[in-house]
Amino acid sequence: MSFASYLLRRIGGLLLVLLVTSFLVFGLLYLAPGSPLAFILGPRGGSAAQIAAVTAQYHLNDPFVVRYIAWLGDVLHGDLGRSIVYRQPVADLLASRAGTTTALVALAAVIIAVVGIIAGTIAALRGGWVDQVVSTLSAIGLSTPVFVVGVALISLFAVGLGWFPTFGVGSGGLDTLWHLILPAIALSVASAAYLARITRAAVNEERGREHVQTATVRGLAPGLIVRRHVLRNSLIPITTVLGLTVATLIAGAVVVENVFALDGLGSLLVKAILQRDFAVVQAVVLVLVVAFVVVNAVVDVLYTFIDPRITLGSKR
Amino acid sequence: MVLRKTALGAAAVIAVAALALAGCSGSPKGQTSGPSELTLDLNHLAATTPTGTTPVDQVKWNLPYEPSLIDPIFTWNYAENTVTANMCESLVRLKPDLSQEPGLASKVEQPDDTTVIYTIREGVTFWDGNPLTAEDVAFSLQRQIGPDTKSYWADYFHNVASAEATGPLQVTVKLSKPDVLFTQAMGSAAGAIVEKAAVEAGGQAFGTPKGGLQCTGPYKLGAWDSGKSLTMDRNDAYWDSSVKPKVKQISFSFIADESTAINALRTGDVDGQFFYLPPAGLSQLQKSSNVTTTFGKSFVFWTLAAINKDGAMGDEKIRQALSLAIDRTALTKVVFQGAGIPAPTLAGPDMWGYGKDQFSSAYKKFGVAPDLEKAKKLVEEAGSPKTPIVLAVQGSSAVHEQTASVIQAAGQAIGLNVQTKVIPVEQFGNLYFDQTARKGLDGFFTTNYGDFADPLNVYSFFQSGNSHDYIGWDSADADIAKALQTSDDTARAKLVVGIQDKVTQGLPWIPLAYEPTTLIQNKRISGAVPSFAYLYSPWAVTIGGTK
Numbered sequence: 001m002s003f004a005s006y007l008l009r010r011i012g013g014l015l016l017v018l019l020v021t022s023f024l025v026f027g028l029l030y031l032a033p034g035s036p037l038a039f040i041l042g043p044r045g046g047s048a049a050q051i052a053a054v055t056a057q058y059h060l061n062d063p064f065v066v067r068y069i070a071w072l073g074d075v076l077h078g079d080l081g082r083s084i085v086y087r088q089p090v091a092d093l094l095a096s097r098a099g100t101t102t103a104l105v106a107l108a109a110v111i112i113a114v115v116g117i118i119a120g121t122i123a124a125l126r127g128g129w130v131d132q133v134v135s136t137l138s139a140i141g142l143s144t145p146v147f148v149v150g151v152a153l154i155s156l157f158a159v160g161l162g163w164f165p166t167f168g169v170g171s172g173g174l175d176t177l178w179h180l181i182l183p184a185i186a187l188s189v190a191s192a193a194y195l196a197r198i199t200r201a202a203v204n205e206e207r208g209r210e211h212v213q214t215a216t217v218r219g220l221a222p223g224l225i226v227r228r229h230v231l232r233n234s235l236i237p238i239t240t241v242l243g244l245t246v247a248t249l250i251a252g253a254v255v256v257e258n259v260f261a262l263d264g265l266g267s268l269l270v271k272a273i274l275q276r277d278f279a280v281v282q283a284v285v286l287v288l289v290v291a292f293v294v295v296n297a298v299v300d301v302l303y304t305f306i307d308p309r310i311t312l313g314s315k316r
Numbered sequence: 317m318v319l320r321k322t323a324l325g326a327a328a329v330i331a332v333a334a335l336a337l338a339g340c341s342g343s344p345k346g347q348t349s350g351p352s353e354l355t356l357d358l359n360h361l362a363a364t365t366p367t368g369t370t371p372v373d374q375v376k377w378n379l380p381y382e383p384s385l386i387d388p389i390f391t392w393n394y395a396e397n398t399v400t401a402n403m404c405e406s407l408v409r410l411k412p413d414l415s416q417e418p419g420l421a422s423k424v425e426q427p428d429d430t431t432v433i434y435t436i437r438e439g440v441t442f443w444d445g446n447p448l449t450a451e452d453v454a455f456s457l458q459r460q461i462g463p464d465t466k467s468y469w470a471d472y473f474h475n476v477a478s479a480e481a482t483g484p485l486q487v488t489v490k491l492s493k494p495d496v497l498f499t500q501a502m503g504s505a506a507g508a509i510v511e512k513a514a515v516e517a518g519g520q521a522f523g524t525p526k527g528g529l530q531c532t533g534p535y536k537l538g539a540w541d542s543g544k545s546l547t548m549d550r551n552d553a554y555w556d557s558s559v560k561p562k563v564k565q566i567s568f569s570f571i572a573d574e575s576t577a578i579n580a581l582r583t584g585d586v587d588g589q590f591f592y593l594p595p596a597g598l599s600q601l602q603k604s605s606n607v608t609t610t611f612g613k614s615f616v617f618w619t620l621a622a623i624n625k626d627g628a629m630g631d632e633k634i635r636q637a638l639s640l641a642i643d644r645t646a647l648t649k650v651v652f653q654g655a656g657i658p659a660p661t662l663a664g665p666d667m668w669g670y671g672k673d674q675f676s677s678a679y680k681k682f683g684v685a686p687d688l689e690k691a692k693k694l695v696e697e698a699g700s701p702k703t704p705i706v707l708a709v710q711g712s713s714a715v716h717e718q719t720a721s722v723i724q725a726a727g728q729a730i731g732l733n734v735q736t737k738v739i740p741v742e743q744f745g746n747l748y749f750d751q752t753a754r755k756g757l758d759g760f761f762t763t764n765y766g767d768f769a770d771p772l773n774v775y776s777f778f779q780s781g782n783s784h785d786y787i788g789w790d791s792a793d794a795d796i797a798k799a800l801q802t803s804d805d806t807a808r809a810k811l812v813v814g815i816q817d818k819v820t821q822g823l824p825w826i827p828l829a830y831e832p833t834t835l836i837q838n839k840r841i842s843g844a845v846p847s848f849a850y851l852y853s854p855w856a857v858t859i860g861g862t863k
Contacts, residue, residue: 261576
């Protein structure tokens with residue numbers, strides 16, 4: 001399949017998924033009890049007349065279908081709507097937070113890939129006590145809640161040693177990188193542990209394959225065998241897991257964002273859901289779906305480089 | 317998002333009941349073995365901290381959450397007002413000792429009960445250089461008048477018929493009937509003055525990160541990076557030349573997680589923060605050698621509001637019994653780590669802005685000692701109801717949960733079945749005015765405050781028809797109506813003392829504790845105003861470096 005037709009198919013699928021998810025999310029939010037009234041009226045509340053006026057102004061009592069179609073119409077015109085709570089265009093809210101999330105997830109992805117793959121490979125190749133240590137550490141990493149990791153990192157490296165700041169995203173560039181190191185580590189611990197296990201299993205499996213044994217018997221250099229025959233073939237499951245993990249990190253960073261007081265999409269989404277801020281919830285969900293699909297497409301493209309036998313869109 | 321009345325922020329679990337004290341304004345009880353207890357004396361709460369002496373380039377201050385909007389008419393909450401207090405000045409200024417003095421109005425005259433004439437201060441300019449005119453003042457008030465206003469302060473403008481510029485520097489307010497709260501409310505953000513032209517140009521965006529703000533204060537809005545930070549810069553053209561702020565820029569962060577905020581304070585990543593309820597990590601802060609802790613005078617109180625007329629709490633005897641069974645001294649010690657004062661009434665001594673002697677002698681007859689025998693008798697008289705009393709508890713708030721436990725224990729001791737139901741923070745605010753949100757609930761906890769030193773400000777909540785009067789309690793209607801029209805202080809104090817008796821007897825809200833402001837400052841700075849005035853008047857102009 002050519003790249004163009006692959007892209008076309010992907011975009012078609014994406015649009016369909018976007019339509020279905022937006023409908024589902026809107027519907028579920030509509031069914032859930034609660035309302036954003038408190039945030040429109042302010043803490044002093046309002047009289048019955050004021051509540052009725054606001055309800056009408058924001059169409060809070062309109063039937064579900066009417067509200068959904070109105071929202072869909074706006075989105076098709078490129079208008080994501082206004083946040084009821086922040087009284088700002090949703091696009092502005094997203095723009096200022098997307099950067100933080102992107103930087104955090106990218107940094108975490110690098111840590112996950114580097115640590116996970118190296119630790120898994122070493123564990124599989126060395127075996128023995130190294131394998132034991134990696135397995136134990138990854139078990140601990142997998143079972144420790146992100147919240148605990150975050151608080152521990154802050155206590156140790158920020159409060160105790162003073163090497164890193166305790167919160168925030170800094171002022172851009174290197175400062176931001178410095179600010180995001182602890183949160184990225186906290187975010188990546190569990191996923192890196194998981195990836196280490198996957199890598200270890202994949203490498204062990206590849207090592208037992210016939211072509212590797214053949215290469216070993218032929219006396220090829222062990223380093224070459226590992227690089228060319230073992231690792232390269234293990235990369236398919238590793239890439240798959242890495243892709244899925246990164247995609248889920250985008251929304252899954254809420255806890256880390258709260259602990260380190262970062263303004264990411266995750267915490268925006270959770271707050272908006274609880275505040276019934278429909279337009280914000282919808283917009284963030286759309287962004288997440290797009291990100292998920294894009295990451296998966298990138299993984300697909302990577303497959304073709306890792307294993308030339310795989311073509312875009314094929315079902316291996 | 318936080319609503320002003322909700323006890324948000326106290327998030328993590330309080331691990332210690334009593335704590336070691338190294339504070340400055342609390343008086344430590346005898347240093348016996350083990351951790352000493354922090355007990356606060358109402359008479360020794362701070363109004364100021366030592367003025368900082370050296371210039372500082374930037375002070376980093378934390379807010380418990382990001383303000384949603386900073387147009388003064390939409391600010392009636394902790395973070396919003398902490399920010400606007402330094403930027404948007406009011407006609408009347410709230411002083412650190414919680415009394416009031418002339419603000420943007422150099423003179424206030426009341427030729428009769430329904431007319432207020434404000435003489436606008438000469439030579440005041442907005443940040444953009446335009447002079448402050450009577451038009452701006454009239455406009456700032458007009459946008460809060462009438463049934464269609466969206467102002468959060470609309471309650472104070474109920475009896476205002478009109479506000480007109482009657483001279484280049486004179487604004488006349490006509491009241492439809494006398495209202496002693498209106499003139500005092502001009503010392504809160506309700507009386508904050510914005511530039512007419514800027515509001516009209518900004519439209520819906522005014523007060524948002526995009527639309528900016530235009531006021532007269534000693535600090536002007538710098539950059540507001542939605543989600544990250546809000547900075548304000550010193551206004552070097554400030555009209556009051558006697559005020560010389562030493563800090564060039566103040567940068568606000570929005571750390572909502574309390575333990576993160578405490579860590580940032582301990583390390584110096586932020587220089588200060590106001591807490592309206594003592595944070596769970598108070599003891600860590602007090603042990604830290606980097607910060608000072610000050611407890612300031614405050615109007616904030618912690619209370620249990622009855623919300624179901626038809627449930628057990630709809631019965632006055634049950635409310636009285638429950639109130640008698642609560643050990644408020646233990647409550648302030650355990651829940652507020654000693655940084656709270658047991659409250660027999662809703663309006664505490666810091667609210668006695670006039671008639672101090674009258675309020676003080678009236679206050680003496682109330683006590684906070686529990687009386688279980690009397691409480692049990694009251695429960696019997698009420699027919700020993702077996703239906704459970706369900707209290708709404710705000711999610712992820714230690715103060716809410718722990719107070720609920722104390723009330724549960726109190727109820728158990730006198731044969732009442734008290735249960736709790738957790739409501740998420742984001743939905744808790746709906747309880748204040750949404751009937752359907754209150755369904756199945758008998759009461760909820762709330763921090764609340766008056767906006768100026770007049771107990772009537774709080775007690776007027778219980779005039780029937782007021783949105784705070786959830787159970788239709790109406791035993792003081794006539795007195796409240798009369799007091800609202802009584803401008804003579806002595807006469808009003810007498811009336812309000814009577815109202816206080818009735819409210820404290822009828823308990824539409826059960827008073828629990830008075831909450832001083834907790835101010836944390838890094839030792840490199842000093843001078844922030846630690847009292848409740850931080851919400852309505854410039855609290856940062858006295859900050860400076862200590863070295």
